[in-house]
Amino acid sequence: xxxxxxxxxxxxxxxxxxxxxxxxxxxxxxxxxxxxxxxxxxxxxxxxxxxxxxxxxxxxxxxxxxxxxxxxxxxxxxxxxxxxxxxxxxxxxxxxxxxxxxxxxxxxxxxxxxxxxxxxxxxxxxxxxxxxxxxxxxxxxxxxxxxxxxxxxxxxxxxxxxxxxxxxxxxxxxxxxxxxxxxxxxxxxxxxxxxxxxxxxxxxxxxxxxxxxxxxxxxxxxxxxxxxxxxxxxxxxxxxxxxxxxxxxxxxxxxxxxxxxxxxxxxxxxxxxxxxxxxxxxxxxxxxxxxxxxxxxxxxxxxxxxxxxxxxxxxxxxxxxxxxxxxxxxxxxxxxxxxxxxxxxxxxxxxxxxxxxxxxxxxxxxxxxxxxxxxxxxxxxxxxxxx
Amino acid sequence: xxxxxxxxxxxxxxxxxxxxxxxxxxxxxxxxxxxxxxxxxxxxxxxxxxxxxxxxxxxxxxxxxxxxxxxxxxxxxxxxxxxxxxxxxxxxxxxxxxxxxxxxxxxxxxxxxxxxxxxxxxxxxxxxxxxxxxxxxxxxxxxxxxxxxxxxx
Numbered sequence: 001x002x003x004x005x006x007x008x009x010x011x012x013x014x015x016x017x018x019x020x021x022x023x024x025x026x027x028x029x030x031x032x033x034x035x036x037x038x039x040x041x042x043x044x045x046x047x048x049x050x051x052x053x054x055x056x057x058x059x060x061x062x063x064x065x066x067x068x069x070x071x072x073x074x075x076x077x078x079x080x081x082x083x084x085x086x087x088x089x090x091x092x093x094x095x096x097x098x099x100x101x102x103x104x105x106x107x108x109x110x111x112x113x114x115x116x117x118x119x120x121x122x123x124x125x126x127x128x129x130x131x132x133x134x135x136x137x138x139x140x141x142x143x144x145x146x147x148x149x150x151x152x153x154x155x156x157x158x159x160x161x162x163x164x165x166x167x168x169x170x171x172x173x174x175x176x177x178x179x180x181x182x183x184x185x186x187x188x189x190x191x192x193x194x195x196x197x198x199x200x201x202x203x204x205x206x207x208x209x210x211x212x213x214x215x216x217x218x219x220x221x222x223x224x225x226x227x228x229x230x231x232x233x234x235x236x237x238x239x240x241x242x243x244x245x246x247x248x249x250x251x252x253x254x255x256x257x258x259x260x261x262x263x264x265x266x267x268x269x270x271x272x273x274x275x276x277x278x279x280x281x282x283x284x285x286x287x288x289x290x291x292x293x294x295x296x297x298x299x300x301x302x303x304x305x306x307x308x309x310x311x312x313x314x315x316x317x318x319x320x321x322x323x324x325x326x327x328x329x330x331x332x333x334x335x336x337x338x339x340x341x342x343x344x345x346x347x348x349x350x351x352x353x354x355x356x357x358x359x360x361x362x363x364x365x366x367x368x369x370x371x372x373x374x375x376x377x378x379x380x381x382x383x384x385x386x387x
Numbered sequence: 388x389x390x391x392x393x394x395x396x397x398x399x400x401x402x403x404x405x406x407x408x409x410x411x412x413x414x415x416x417x418x419x420x421x422x423x424x425x426x427x428x429x430x431x432x433x434x435x436x437x438x439x440x441x442x443x444x445x446x447x448x449x450x451x452x453x454x455x456x457x458x459x460x461x462x463x464x465x466x467x468x469x470x471x472x473x474x475x476x477x478x479x480x481x482x483x484x485x486x487x488x489x490x491x492x493x494x495x496x497x498x499x500x501x502x503x504x505x506x507x508x509x510x511x512x513x514x515x516x517x518x519x520x521x522x523x524x525x526x527x528x529x530x531x532x533x534x535x536x537x538x539x540x
Contacts, residue, residue, distance in 0.1 A: 064430055074528055312432040318497075319431040319477045320424070327475035 025147040031202040039209050048090040051115035060205040066136045072110035078126050078131045079144030080293025082349050083117040083289045092353045097360035122154045123267030127160040127274050131174045134281050140370045142287040148308045152266040163191040167199030177276040211235045258303040275321030284373035287366045288318050296334040296346045324366045423483035423490040431477050433461035433470040443520040451530035473498040490514040
Protein backbone atom coordinates (compact mmCIF):
# COMPACT_ATOMS: atom_id res chain seq x y z
CA UNK A 1 0.00 0.00 0.00
CA UNK A 2 1.37 3.41 -0.91
CA UNK A 3 2.11 5.85 1.87
CA UNK A 4 -0.53 8.40 0.81
CA UNK A 5 -3.19 5.65 0.76
CA UNK A 6 -2.10 4.40 4.19
CA UNK A 7 -2.26 7.95 5.49
CA UNK A 8 -5.73 8.44 4.06
CA UNK A 9 -7.27 5.14 5.15
CA UNK A 10 -5.10 4.12 8.08
CA UNK A 11 -5.28 0.54 9.18
CA UNK A 12 -8.32 -1.00 7.41
CA UNK A 13 -9.19 -3.17 10.43
CA UNK A 14 -9.08 -0.19 12.75
CA UNK A 15 -11.24 1.80 10.33
CA UNK A 16 -13.77 -1.01 10.17
CA UNK A 17 -13.85 -1.21 13.95
CA UNK A 18 -14.42 2.55 14.19
CA UNK A 19 -17.32 2.31 11.73
CA UNK A 20 -18.83 -0.56 13.70
CA UNK A 21 -18.53 1.36 16.97
CA UNK A 22 -20.25 4.39 15.41
CA UNK A 23 -23.01 2.18 13.97
CA UNK A 24 -23.48 0.43 17.33
CA UNK A 25 -23.66 3.75 19.15
CA UNK A 26 -26.19 5.04 16.61
CA UNK A 27 -28.22 1.84 16.99
CA UNK A 28 -28.20 2.18 20.78
CA UNK A 29 -29.40 5.77 20.48
CA UNK A 30 -32.17 4.84 18.02
CA UNK A 31 -33.32 1.86 20.09
CA UNK A 32 -33.41 3.87 23.32
CA UNK A 33 -33.60 7.67 23.46
CA UNK A 34 -34.89 8.17 19.90
CA UNK A 35 -37.75 5.69 20.24
CA UNK A 36 -38.67 7.02 23.69
CA UNK A 37 -38.57 10.70 22.80
CA UNK A 38 -39.72 10.77 19.18
CA UNK A 39 -41.47 7.56 18.12
CA UNK A 40 -43.38 6.82 21.34
CA UNK A 41 -44.37 10.48 21.70
CA UNK A 42 -46.06 10.38 18.30
CA UNK A 43 -47.46 6.90 17.87
CA UNK A 44 -47.91 5.44 21.38
CA UNK A 45 -48.33 7.90 24.23
CA UNK A 46 -51.12 10.12 22.78
CA UNK A 47 -53.49 7.16 22.37
CA UNK A 48 -55.79 5.29 24.74
CA UNK A 49 -54.54 1.88 23.64
CA UNK A 50 -51.42 0.48 21.99
CA UNK A 51 -52.25 -0.10 18.32
CA UNK A 52 -50.36 -0.03 15.02
CA UNK A 53 -51.06 3.39 13.52
CA UNK A 54 -49.31 2.70 10.22
CA UNK A 55 -51.81 0.32 8.62
CA UNK A 56 -49.38 -2.60 8.92
CA UNK A 57 -46.69 -0.72 6.96
CA UNK A 58 -44.26 0.16 9.77
CA UNK A 59 -44.73 -2.48 12.41
CA UNK A 60 -41.45 -2.04 14.37
CA UNK A 61 -43.12 0.93 16.08
CA UNK A 62 -45.93 -1.28 17.41
CA UNK A 63 -43.82 -4.30 18.37
CA UNK A 64 -41.06 -2.10 19.80
CA UNK A 65 -43.58 -0.38 22.06
CA UNK A 66 -45.04 -3.73 23.11
CA UNK A 67 -41.63 -5.12 24.03
CA UNK A 68 -40.93 -2.07 26.22
CA UNK A 69 -43.98 -2.72 28.41
CA UNK A 70 -42.91 -5.03 31.16
CA UNK A 71 -45.43 -4.85 33.93
CA UNK A 72 -48.78 -6.52 34.33
CA UNK A 73 -50.70 -8.91 32.11
CA UNK A 74 -50.68 -8.00 28.42
CA UNK A 75 -53.76 -9.12 26.49
CA UNK A 76 -53.26 -8.91 22.73
CA UNK A 77 -56.34 -8.78 20.50
CA UNK A 78 -55.76 -9.97 16.93
CA UNK A 79 -58.34 -9.64 14.18
CA UNK A 80 -59.59 -7.57 11.29
CA UNK A 81 -61.94 -4.62 10.92
CA UNK A 82 -64.63 -6.53 12.82
CA UNK A 83 -62.52 -6.09 15.96
CA UNK A 84 -61.34 -2.51 15.81
CA UNK A 85 -63.58 0.48 15.43
CA UNK A 86 -62.23 1.23 11.91
CA UNK A 87 -63.12 4.91 11.86
CA UNK A 88 -64.35 5.22 15.43
CA UNK A 89 -62.53 6.26 18.55
CA UNK A 90 -60.01 3.94 20.19
CA UNK A 91 -62.21 3.96 23.26
CA UNK A 92 -65.06 2.34 21.33
CA UNK A 93 -63.14 -0.62 19.95
CA UNK A 94 -63.46 -4.15 21.26
CA UNK A 95 -59.94 -4.50 22.76
CA UNK A 96 -60.27 -1.27 24.74
CA UNK A 97 -63.80 -2.02 25.97
CA UNK A 98 -62.90 -5.61 26.91
CA UNK A 99 -59.87 -4.35 28.83
CA UNK A 100 -62.05 -1.89 30.75
CA UNK A 101 -64.61 -4.58 31.49
CA UNK A 102 -61.92 -6.99 32.71
CA UNK A 103 -60.33 -4.43 35.00
CA UNK A 104 -63.72 -3.70 36.54
CA UNK A 105 -64.76 -7.35 36.76
CA UNK A 106 -61.50 -8.70 38.16
CA UNK A 107 -60.63 -5.62 40.22
CA UNK A 108 -57.15 -5.51 38.72
CA UNK A 109 -55.28 -2.52 37.41
CA UNK A 110 -52.37 -4.51 36.03
CA UNK A 111 -54.22 -5.65 32.89
CA UNK A 112 -53.27 -4.00 29.62
CA UNK A 113 -55.30 -4.54 26.47
CA UNK A 114 -53.32 -4.26 23.24
CA UNK A 115 -55.05 -3.76 19.92
CA UNK A 116 -53.08 -5.86 17.41
CA UNK A 117 -55.89 -5.82 14.87
CA UNK A 118 -55.42 -4.63 11.30
CA UNK A 119 -57.92 -3.73 8.62
CA UNK A 120 -58.47 -6.75 6.40
CA UNK A 121 -56.07 -9.00 8.35
CA UNK A 122 -55.93 -12.41 6.69
CA UNK A 123 -55.36 -15.72 8.49
CA UNK A 124 -51.75 -15.97 7.35
CA UNK A 125 -50.87 -12.53 8.67
CA UNK A 126 -52.79 -13.25 11.88
CA UNK A 127 -50.56 -16.29 12.41
CA UNK A 128 -47.41 -14.18 12.02
CA UNK A 129 -48.81 -11.48 14.29
CA UNK A 130 -49.58 -14.05 16.99
CA UNK A 131 -46.14 -15.63 16.59
CA UNK A 132 -44.49 -12.26 17.03
CA UNK A 133 -46.82 -11.22 19.87
CA UNK A 134 -45.93 -14.35 21.82
CA UNK A 135 -42.25 -13.53 21.26
CA UNK A 136 -42.81 -9.95 22.42
CA UNK A 137 -44.25 -11.17 25.72
CA UNK A 138 -48.03 -11.07 25.23
CA UNK A 139 -49.54 -13.10 28.07
CA UNK A 140 -52.97 -13.70 26.55
CA UNK A 141 -53.89 -13.78 22.86
CA UNK A 142 -57.46 -13.24 21.68
CA UNK A 143 -58.14 -13.99 18.02
CA UNK A 144 -61.42 -12.91 16.47
CA UNK A 145 -61.87 -15.23 13.51
CA UNK A 146 -63.89 -14.38 10.43
CA UNK A 147 -64.52 -16.45 7.33
CA UNK A 148 -63.56 -13.30 5.41
CA UNK A 149 -59.98 -13.80 6.65
CA UNK A 150 -59.61 -17.13 4.89
CA UNK A 151 -59.74 -16.43 1.14
CA UNK A 152 -57.95 -18.54 -1.41
CA UNK A 153 -56.68 -15.41 -3.12
CA UNK A 154 -55.95 -12.54 -0.70
CA UNK A 155 -56.12 -8.94 -1.93
CA UNK A 156 -52.50 -7.75 -1.91
CA UNK A 157 -53.43 -4.29 -0.63
CA UNK A 158 -54.57 -5.84 2.63
CA UNK A 159 -51.58 -8.09 3.19
CA UNK A 160 -49.52 -6.43 5.93
CA UNK A 161 -45.73 -6.31 6.07
CA UNK A 162 -45.58 -8.61 9.07
CA UNK A 163 -43.86 -11.23 6.87
CA UNK A 164 -40.80 -8.97 6.75
CA UNK A 165 -40.75 -8.36 10.50
CA UNK A 166 -40.01 -11.81 11.88
CA UNK A 167 -36.82 -12.21 13.85
CA UNK A 168 -34.93 -15.52 13.60
CA UNK A 169 -36.45 -16.39 17.00
CA UNK A 170 -39.96 -15.81 15.56
CA UNK A 171 -39.20 -18.06 12.56
CA UNK A 172 -37.79 -20.72 14.85
CA UNK A 173 -40.83 -20.55 17.15
CA UNK A 174 -43.19 -21.09 14.25
CA UNK A 175 -41.05 -23.89 12.83
CA UNK A 176 -41.02 -25.62 16.22
CA UNK A 177 -44.79 -25.45 16.33
CA UNK A 178 -44.92 -27.38 13.05
CA UNK A 179 -44.99 -24.45 10.62
CA UNK A 180 -41.83 -25.03 8.58
CA UNK A 181 -43.70 -26.20 5.48
CA UNK A 182 -46.08 -23.25 5.72
CA UNK A 183 -43.13 -20.87 6.05
CA UNK A 184 -41.45 -22.34 2.97
CA UNK A 185 -44.65 -22.01 0.97
CA UNK A 186 -45.63 -18.54 2.10
CA UNK A 187 -42.54 -16.46 2.88
CA UNK A 188 -39.77 -15.46 0.51
CA UNK A 189 -36.09 -15.43 1.42
CA UNK A 190 -36.18 -11.65 1.03
CA UNK A 191 -38.81 -11.42 3.76
CA UNK A 192 -36.95 -13.79 6.09
CA UNK A 193 -33.65 -11.94 5.63
CA UNK A 194 -35.31 -8.54 5.95
CA UNK A 195 -36.91 -9.66 9.22
CA UNK A 196 -33.56 -10.85 10.55
CA UNK A 197 -31.96 -7.50 9.70
CA UNK A 198 -34.80 -5.39 11.09
CA UNK A 199 -34.96 -7.32 14.34
CA UNK A 200 -31.27 -6.83 15.06
CA UNK A 201 -30.61 -3.41 13.53
CA UNK A 202 -32.86 -0.73 15.00
CA UNK A 203 -31.46 2.01 12.77
CA UNK A 204 -32.76 0.11 9.75
CA UNK A 205 -36.06 -0.87 11.40
CA UNK A 206 -36.84 2.73 12.37
CA UNK A 207 -35.47 4.32 9.22
CA UNK A 208 -38.85 5.80 8.24
CA UNK A 209 -39.15 7.47 11.66
CA UNK A 210 -35.57 8.68 11.40
CA UNK A 211 -36.34 10.18 8.01
CA UNK A 212 -39.32 12.04 9.46
CA UNK A 213 -37.24 13.21 12.41
CA UNK A 214 -34.49 14.50 10.14
CA UNK A 215 -37.04 16.17 7.92
CA UNK A 216 -38.81 17.92 10.77
CA UNK A 217 -35.65 18.90 12.61
CA UNK A 218 -33.24 19.80 9.85
CA UNK A 219 -34.45 19.68 6.26
CA UNK A 220 -37.88 21.30 6.46
CA UNK A 221 -36.70 24.60 8.01
CA UNK A 222 -34.10 24.92 5.24
CA UNK A 223 -36.29 24.18 2.24
CA UNK A 224 -39.60 25.72 3.31
CA UNK A 225 -38.97 28.70 1.01
CA UNK A 226 -39.00 26.36 -2.00
CA UNK A 227 -42.35 24.53 -2.07
CA UNK A 228 -41.37 22.33 -5.02
CA UNK A 229 -38.27 21.10 -3.25
CA UNK A 230 -40.24 20.66 -0.06
CA UNK A 231 -42.83 18.53 -1.84
CA UNK A 232 -40.10 16.38 -3.37
CA UNK A 233 -38.18 15.82 -0.16
CA UNK A 234 -40.96 15.50 2.40
CA UNK A 235 -41.29 11.87 3.58
CA UNK A 236 -44.70 10.20 3.44
CA UNK A 237 -46.55 10.28 6.76
CA UNK A 238 -46.22 7.08 8.78
CA UNK A 239 -49.68 7.35 10.25
CA UNK A 240 -51.97 5.91 7.62
CA UNK A 241 -55.54 7.02 7.03
CA UNK A 242 -58.09 4.34 7.78
CA UNK A 243 -58.68 2.12 4.77
CA UNK A 244 -61.87 0.22 4.21
CA UNK A 245 -61.95 -3.55 4.38
CA UNK A 246 -61.60 -5.36 1.07
CA UNK A 247 -64.84 -5.48 -0.88
CA UNK A 248 -64.39 -7.14 -4.21
CA UNK A 249 -67.05 -7.00 -6.87
CA UNK A 250 -69.28 -9.98 -6.24
CA UNK A 251 -69.03 -12.64 -8.93
CA UNK A 252 -71.36 -14.94 -6.99
CA UNK A 253 -74.83 -14.76 -5.51
CA UNK A 254 -73.30 -14.95 -2.05
CA UNK A 255 -70.85 -12.66 -0.24
CA UNK A 256 -68.65 -15.63 0.62
CA UNK A 257 -68.64 -18.31 -2.03
CA UNK A 258 -67.27 -21.82 -1.84
CA UNK A 259 -65.01 -20.99 -4.79
CA UNK A 260 -63.34 -18.18 -2.86
CA UNK A 261 -63.46 -19.50 0.70
CA UNK A 262 -64.08 -23.25 0.57
CA UNK A 263 -61.51 -25.93 1.33
CA UNK A 264 -58.34 -25.68 3.35
CA UNK A 265 -56.04 -23.05 1.80
CA UNK A 266 -52.90 -21.32 3.15
CA UNK A 267 -55.00 -19.00 5.32
CA UNK A 268 -56.95 -21.92 6.79
CA UNK A 269 -53.75 -23.83 7.39
CA UNK A 270 -52.46 -20.73 9.18
CA UNK A 271 -55.37 -21.00 11.61
CA UNK A 272 -54.37 -24.57 12.37
CA UNK A 273 -50.86 -23.30 13.07
CA UNK A 274 -52.24 -20.64 15.39
CA UNK A 275 -53.72 -23.53 17.37
CA UNK A 276 -50.39 -25.36 17.39
CA UNK A 277 -48.50 -22.22 18.43
CA UNK A 278 -50.91 -21.60 21.29
CA UNK A 279 -50.85 -25.23 22.36
CA UNK A 280 -47.09 -25.17 22.61
CA UNK A 281 -46.27 -21.63 23.76
CA UNK A 282 -49.41 -20.34 25.48
CA UNK A 283 -51.47 -23.28 26.73
CA UNK A 284 -54.76 -22.12 28.23
CA UNK A 285 -53.94 -18.49 27.34
CA UNK A 286 -55.36 -18.22 23.81
CA UNK A 287 -58.98 -17.33 23.14
CA UNK A 288 -60.55 -18.02 19.74
CA UNK A 289 -63.96 -16.69 18.88
CA UNK A 290 -66.15 -16.61 15.80
CA UNK A 291 -67.39 -13.07 15.33
CA UNK A 292 -71.06 -12.06 15.19
CA UNK A 293 -72.97 -12.26 11.93
CA UNK A 294 -75.91 -10.01 11.14
CA UNK A 295 -79.07 -12.14 11.22
CA UNK A 296 -80.58 -9.79 8.65
CA UNK A 297 -79.94 -11.29 5.22
CA UNK A 298 -77.80 -14.00 6.66
CA UNK A 299 -79.13 -16.49 4.13
CA UNK A 300 -77.37 -14.44 1.42
CA UNK A 301 -74.04 -14.31 3.22
CA UNK A 302 -72.38 -17.61 2.32
CA UNK A 303 -72.89 -20.54 -0.01
CA UNK A 304 -75.27 -23.02 1.64
CA UNK A 305 -73.39 -25.06 4.24
CA UNK A 306 -70.15 -23.08 3.90
CA UNK A 307 -70.48 -21.10 7.13
CA UNK A 308 -71.43 -24.25 9.06
CA UNK A 309 -68.32 -26.01 7.68
CA UNK A 310 -66.21 -23.04 8.72
CA UNK A 311 -67.61 -23.14 12.28
CA UNK A 312 -67.01 -26.91 12.43
CA UNK A 313 -63.41 -26.27 11.34
CA UNK A 314 -62.96 -23.73 14.14
CA UNK A 315 -64.50 -26.06 16.76
CA UNK A 316 -62.28 -29.00 15.77
CA UNK A 317 -59.28 -26.67 15.79
CA UNK A 318 -60.19 -25.29 19.23
CA UNK A 319 -60.76 -28.80 20.59
CA UNK A 320 -57.49 -30.18 19.25
CA UNK A 321 -55.42 -27.18 20.33
CA UNK A 322 -57.01 -26.63 23.75
CA UNK A 323 -58.04 -23.07 22.88
CA UNK A 324 -60.62 -21.24 24.94
CA UNK A 325 -63.44 -21.04 22.43
CA UNK A 326 -66.66 -19.07 21.93
CA UNK A 327 -69.06 -18.87 19.01
CA UNK A 328 -70.68 -15.43 18.88
CA UNK A 329 -72.16 -15.90 15.40
CA UNK A 330 -75.74 -15.68 16.65
CA UNK A 331 -75.41 -13.36 19.61
CA UNK A 332 -76.40 -10.03 18.07
CA UNK A 333 -79.49 -8.42 16.55
CA UNK A 334 -79.58 -6.35 13.32
CA UNK A 335 -79.64 -3.20 15.48
CA UNK A 336 -76.14 -4.03 16.73
CA UNK A 337 -74.57 -3.69 13.28
CA UNK A 338 -73.27 -0.66 11.42
CA UNK A 339 -75.37 0.89 8.66
CA UNK A 340 -74.29 -0.50 5.27
CA UNK A 341 -71.53 1.45 3.52
CA UNK A 342 -71.27 -0.52 0.33
CA UNK A 343 -74.87 -0.66 -0.76
CA UNK A 344 -77.33 -3.35 0.18
CA UNK A 345 -79.57 -3.41 3.20
CA UNK A 346 -77.15 -4.31 5.95
CA UNK A 347 -73.53 -4.67 6.98
CA UNK A 348 -73.04 -8.40 7.51
CA UNK A 349 -70.22 -8.40 10.07
CA UNK A 350 -69.24 -4.93 11.37
CA UNK A 351 -70.74 -3.97 14.71
CA UNK A 352 -71.73 -0.44 15.68
CA UNK A 353 -70.64 1.12 18.95
CA UNK A 354 -73.42 -0.48 21.01
CA UNK A 355 -72.77 -3.87 19.39
CA UNK A 356 -69.06 -3.65 20.17
CA UNK A 357 -69.88 -2.84 23.80
CA UNK A 358 -72.13 -5.92 23.94
CA UNK A 359 -69.44 -8.14 22.44
CA UNK A 360 -66.83 -6.79 24.87
CA UNK A 361 -69.13 -7.78 27.75
CA UNK A 362 -69.37 -11.32 26.34
CA UNK A 363 -65.63 -11.57 25.63
CA UNK A 364 -64.64 -10.59 29.16
CA UNK A 365 -65.62 -14.01 30.51
CA UNK A 366 -63.39 -16.23 28.32
CA UNK A 367 -60.54 -13.72 28.47
CA UNK A 368 -60.81 -13.72 32.27
CA UNK A 369 -60.50 -17.50 32.10
CA UNK A 370 -57.28 -17.11 30.08
CA UNK A 371 -55.96 -14.52 32.54
CA UNK A 372 -56.59 -17.06 35.29
CA UNK A 373 -54.05 -19.28 33.55
CA UNK A 374 -51.41 -16.56 33.81
CA UNK A 375 -50.14 -16.78 37.34
CA UNK A 376 -47.52 -15.23 39.60
CA UNK A 377 -47.16 -11.90 37.90
CA UNK A 378 -43.97 -10.30 39.12
CA UNK A 379 -42.00 -7.32 38.03
CA UNK A 380 -41.13 -7.88 34.43
CA UNK A 381 -41.52 -11.63 34.54
CA UNK A 382 -44.67 -13.60 34.13
CA UNK A 383 -44.67 -17.24 35.07
CA UNK A 384 -47.29 -19.46 33.59
CA UNK A 385 -49.03 -22.49 34.87
CA UNK A 386 -47.79 -25.54 33.04
CA UNK A 387 -50.51 -27.75 31.62
CA UNK B 388 -31.79 -22.98 -15.52
CA UNK B 389 -33.32 -21.83 -12.25
CA UNK B 390 -35.09 -18.49 -12.35
CA UNK B 391 -34.32 -15.74 -9.85
CA UNK B 392 -37.68 -16.06 -8.12
CA UNK B 393 -37.30 -19.81 -7.78
CA UNK B 394 -33.82 -19.32 -6.36
CA UNK B 395 -35.18 -16.95 -3.70
CA UNK B 396 -37.89 -19.45 -2.89
CA UNK B 397 -35.41 -22.27 -2.49
CA UNK B 398 -33.19 -20.11 -0.31
CA UNK B 399 -36.17 -19.28 1.89
CA UNK B 400 -36.89 -22.96 2.08
CA UNK B 401 -33.37 -23.68 3.19
CA UNK B 402 -33.55 -21.02 5.91
CA UNK B 403 -36.90 -22.17 7.20
CA UNK B 404 -35.83 -25.79 7.06
CA UNK B 405 -32.67 -24.97 8.99
CA UNK B 406 -34.87 -23.39 11.62
CA UNK B 407 -37.06 -26.46 11.62
CA UNK B 408 -34.08 -28.77 12.02
CA UNK B 409 -32.71 -26.62 14.84
CA UNK B 410 -36.04 -26.80 16.57
CA UNK B 411 -36.80 -30.40 15.82
CA UNK B 412 -35.46 -31.65 19.15
CA UNK B 413 -38.61 -30.36 20.82
CA UNK B 414 -40.90 -30.10 17.83
CA UNK B 415 -44.62 -29.99 18.55
CA UNK B 416 -46.42 -32.27 16.14
CA UNK B 417 -50.15 -31.89 15.64
CA UNK B 418 -52.24 -34.22 17.81
CA UNK B 419 -52.25 -37.71 16.39
CA UNK B 420 -55.43 -39.00 14.85
CA UNK B 421 -56.07 -41.78 17.32
CA UNK B 422 -59.57 -43.20 17.63
CA UNK B 423 -60.04 -41.15 20.79
CA UNK B 424 -59.10 -37.92 19.04
CA UNK B 425 -61.24 -38.80 16.02
CA UNK B 426 -64.20 -39.38 18.37
CA UNK B 427 -63.77 -35.90 19.89
CA UNK B 428 -63.24 -34.33 16.44
CA UNK B 429 -66.48 -35.91 15.26
CA UNK B 430 -68.35 -34.60 18.31
CA UNK B 431 -66.80 -31.13 17.77
CA UNK B 432 -67.91 -31.11 14.14
CA UNK B 433 -71.54 -31.12 15.33
CA UNK B 434 -72.33 -33.44 12.44
CA UNK B 435 -73.96 -36.77 13.23
CA UNK B 436 -72.80 -38.06 9.84
CA UNK B 437 -69.24 -37.87 11.11
CA UNK B 438 -70.02 -39.62 14.39
CA UNK B 439 -71.92 -42.60 13.01
CA UNK B 440 -69.10 -44.04 10.82
CA UNK B 441 -66.91 -44.43 13.91
CA UNK B 442 -69.49 -46.67 15.56
CA UNK B 443 -70.26 -50.33 14.94
CA UNK B 444 -73.80 -50.81 13.71
CA UNK B 445 -74.82 -52.38 17.03
CA UNK B 446 -72.86 -49.94 19.18
CA UNK B 447 -74.33 -48.83 22.50
CA UNK B 448 -74.02 -45.38 24.11
CA UNK B 449 -74.41 -44.82 27.85
CA UNK B 450 -74.46 -41.41 29.50
CA UNK B 451 -75.44 -40.16 33.00
CA UNK B 452 -78.24 -38.08 31.48
CA UNK B 453 -79.56 -40.84 29.17
CA UNK B 454 -82.26 -42.89 30.84
CA UNK B 455 -81.34 -45.99 28.89
CA UNK B 456 -78.57 -47.16 26.55
CA UNK B 457 -78.89 -45.66 23.07
CA UNK B 458 -78.23 -47.20 19.67
CA UNK B 459 -76.56 -45.36 16.79
CA UNK B 460 -79.74 -43.76 15.38
CA UNK B 461 -80.96 -42.62 18.81
CA UNK B 462 -77.52 -41.23 19.64
CA UNK B 463 -77.42 -39.27 16.37
CA UNK B 464 -80.83 -37.76 17.12
CA UNK B 465 -79.80 -36.90 20.67
CA UNK B 466 -76.54 -35.26 19.60
CA UNK B 467 -78.28 -33.20 16.93
CA UNK B 468 -80.75 -31.96 19.56
CA UNK B 469 -77.95 -31.07 21.95
CA UNK B 470 -75.91 -29.22 19.33
CA UNK B 471 -78.93 -27.09 18.51
CA UNK B 472 -79.04 -25.90 22.09
CA UNK B 473 -75.31 -25.87 22.92
CA UNK B 474 -74.01 -24.26 19.75
CA UNK B 475 -70.40 -23.72 20.77
CA UNK B 476 -69.88 -27.05 22.52
CA UNK B 477 -66.28 -28.23 22.14
CA UNK B 478 -64.41 -31.12 23.74
CA UNK B 479 -60.67 -30.98 24.38
CA UNK B 480 -58.70 -34.08 25.30
CA UNK B 481 -56.73 -33.69 28.50
CA UNK B 482 -55.36 -37.20 28.09
CA UNK B 483 -56.06 -40.16 25.84
CA UNK B 484 -55.07 -43.63 27.00
CA UNK B 485 -55.03 -46.09 24.13
CA UNK B 486 -55.26 -49.80 25.05
CA UNK B 487 -55.84 -52.66 22.57
CA UNK B 488 -59.60 -53.00 23.19
CA UNK B 489 -60.33 -49.80 25.03
CA UNK B 490 -59.67 -46.09 24.70
CA UNK B 491 -60.00 -43.84 27.75
CA UNK B 492 -60.43 -40.10 27.14
CA UNK B 493 -60.17 -37.59 29.94
CA UNK B 494 -61.76 -34.45 28.55
CA UNK B 495 -62.69 -30.85 29.23
CA UNK B 496 -65.91 -29.54 27.72
CA UNK B 497 -66.58 -25.90 26.86
CA UNK B 498 -70.18 -24.91 26.20
CA UNK B 499 -72.45 -21.92 26.54
CA UNK B 500 -76.16 -22.19 27.36
CA UNK B 501 -78.54 -20.04 25.26
CA UNK B 502 -78.91 -17.85 28.36
CA UNK B 503 -75.24 -16.91 27.87
CA UNK B 504 -73.99 -18.87 30.87
CA UNK B 505 -70.77 -20.79 30.33
CA UNK B 506 -71.04 -24.35 31.61
CA UNK B 507 -67.59 -25.95 31.55
CA UNK B 508 -67.41 -29.59 32.49
CA UNK B 509 -64.74 -32.24 33.01
CA UNK B 510 -65.31 -35.92 32.46
CA UNK B 511 -64.14 -39.25 31.15
CA UNK B 512 -65.30 -41.30 28.19
CA UNK B 513 -64.49 -44.96 27.75
CA UNK B 514 -64.65 -46.37 24.24
CA UNK B 515 -64.71 -50.15 23.83
CA UNK B 516 -63.56 -50.99 20.36
CA UNK B 517 -63.70 -53.86 18.03
CA UNK B 518 -60.89 -53.32 15.53
CA UNK B 519 -61.40 -49.84 14.09
CA UNK B 520 -65.05 -49.39 15.15
CA UNK B 521 -66.44 -48.41 18.54
CA UNK B 522 -68.67 -51.07 20.19
CA UNK B 523 -69.64 -49.13 23.29
CA UNK B 524 -69.36 -45.60 24.65
CA UNK B 525 -69.64 -44.78 28.36
CA UNK B 526 -69.52 -41.17 29.57
CA UNK B 527 -68.79 -40.23 33.19
CA UNK B 528 -69.21 -36.67 34.44
CA UNK B 529 -71.12 -34.62 36.98
CA UNK B 530 -74.55 -34.40 35.38
CA UNK B 531 -75.67 -32.17 38.24
CA UNK B 532 -74.44 -29.11 36.37
CA UNK B 533 -77.45 -29.40 34.08
CA UNK B 534 -80.00 -29.37 36.92
CA UNK B 535 -79.94 -25.56 37.08
CA UNK B 536 -81.39 -25.43 33.56
CA UNK B 537 -84.04 -28.06 34.28
CA UNK B 538 -85.17 -25.99 37.30
CA UNK B 539 -85.28 -22.81 35.24
CA UNK B 540 -87.41 -24.58 32.62
